[in-house]
Amino acid sequence: MTIAYLGPAGTFTEAALRQVDPDGTDHLPASSVPAALAALRDGRVSSAVVPIENSVEGGVSATLDAVAVGPEVRILAEMLVPIRFNLVATQDKPLSEIKAVSTHSHAWAQVRDWAETHVPQAEYIPASSTAAGALGLLGDETVPYDAAICAPTVCETHPELLVLAENIGDNPEAVTRFVHLGGPESPLPERTGADRTTLVIPLWEDRAGALMEILEQFATRGVNLSRIESRPTGNYLGDYFFSVDIDGHVQDERVAEALVGLRRICPTTRFLGSYARADHKPAVVAGHHTDGAFTQARDWVADLRNPR
């Protein structure tokens, strides 16, 4: 029952994993999101935890792209982690003397204003994760940077890392959403009334109104979208898919009906899962979009087609 995650230990992804498996040790730190997904798909692990959306930087492209193609996976749960950053180094020095800073690109995007003000001279060196950047400072090999930006937990487990600045995120309320992924045979999480469904919708035809037609499927059934992003398929210029989160569970009639409509117009629509929202926020559903309204209307049509 090994769980892969974007490692090494000390990443925000590990903090999300701890919400799913607080005391577990059977964890496989992966060096990238595609590597975690590969471990899941080739059966080396039973599930994987990866970041999917940040409140400041938006969707995590590496995850959105990896789950959109290749063997299917299912989202089993989502987790929210508050994001707080420290600037660390192995030597105490004034910020003005820092030459280069390493961290994950998503983390860098979240401290950009702070960095421009406090370490404008520092070059940015991308790292595969925040923890990987910080631990690089402690390794035997010489790294091309003298400071890193990481989660405070890394400093707790590695006291050799000195904190040069605390809480340096541009937005103190930043939060990242993570997903726990399983294989396509995973049992469907139960409907809670506060659920989310994630879909991948390839743009099947490049023509006026194509996106409108997709959105209509949701709008007419009272299904609210909480995220929509277009991502290039990588096949050729202008070929896109939409990555979409909607409020509700596939067991909700209004969601099921929207999926039927969607699948009719876009037969390659991919279902990534229905799962409980981490914020427990229930969907707002008008009277004519409730399960009862859908089944009543369907029964009425059934009677018309099969008069007794």
Ligand SMILES: O=C(O)C(=O)C[C@]1(C(=O)O)C=C[C@@H](O)C=C1
């Ligand atoms: O590098 C990490 O610690 C991660 O878990 C990755 C990641 C991300 O991909 O967005 C997660 C949360 C933060 O927003 C910054 C980086």
